[in-house]
Amino acid sequence: MPARPVRLWLIDDHELVAEALAAALARVEDLWVLGRSATDEDDLLARLGRDRPDVVVLDPAGADAADLIPAVRAAVPGAAVVVLTGADDEERAVAAARLGADGWVGKAEPLAEVVDVLRGVGRGEGRFPARHLGAVLRGLREDVRRHRDGGGPLAALSPRERQVLAAMVDGLRGHQIAGELGLSSNTVRTHTHSIYAKLGVHSRLAAVGVARAAGLLPRRQVLPTMS
Known part of the structure; x- marks a missing residue:
């Protein structure tokens, strides 16, 4: 009896890219694209929870991986997450792994590699x-x-x-943090830069990845930030 196809869901704000990838994957016998969506669709998480794909393939370029990856994992706890991105950034790959991504592949890679x-x-x-991979393993071992x-x-x-x-x-x-903590935006910016320096990172994504790996989890339900 043949194995069940791997059921995929594609999240990408570049509609033509998502259409082309879905069409290419439709020709692969053991992969099945259940659906695709942009990051800013209001019912994205509900659709994922209903259809329960095996693997969610996402490009967080239109949102923020620090929000999107945890939200997807919470919506479909049993699904794996693969970041399909045009960026070739080691720090972002490490941060994505810390946030729970299972894979990272570049959009420039041949279809066979994807x-x-x-x-x-x-x-x-x-x-x-x-x-x-070396940086990812070092980061996780350090955690x-x-x-x-x-x-x-x-x-x-x-x-x-x-x-x-x-x-x-x-x-x-930043402006929301300032309002919640009663600080000025400049003070929040100063604290943010200090956090980056102390954690040895250079982006919000990486800082949140380190924080979550250290056990600092969201205090409220977090949905992808669409802007």
Whole structure:
């Protein structure tokens, strides 16, 4: 009896790219595209929860991976997540792994490579490019070491910086954080830069990835931020 096809859902704000990929994958016998959507569709998470794909393939360019990946994983707990992106950024790959992504593949890769990654992730494998795999493993090992040693990557943060970081994990933007904490936007910006420096990262995505890996989880239901 043949194995059941891997059921896919594509999330991409570039409609022509999503259409072309869906059409190409439709010719692959053991992959089945259940549906596709943009990141800003109001019923995206409800549709994912209803159709329950095996693998969600997403390009967070139109949203923020720090919001989108956890939201997708919460909507479909049993699904794997593959980031299909035009960016070749080692730090973002590490952050995506920390957020729970199972795979990372570039849009410039040949279709055969994309198919191989989707098949592998559908079998429960993790698939990151060899050029980024060392950094991903080092990042995850460092998280484990810090957790084991009891210090953790957040130990160097001041109480106010932890509040700002917690708000970032909640999906709030700079002006929203300022309003919630009663700070000026410039003060929030200063705290944010200090957080990046202390965590050794250069982006909000990476900072949230480190925070979530260290156990700092959202305090409220977080949906993808559409802007």
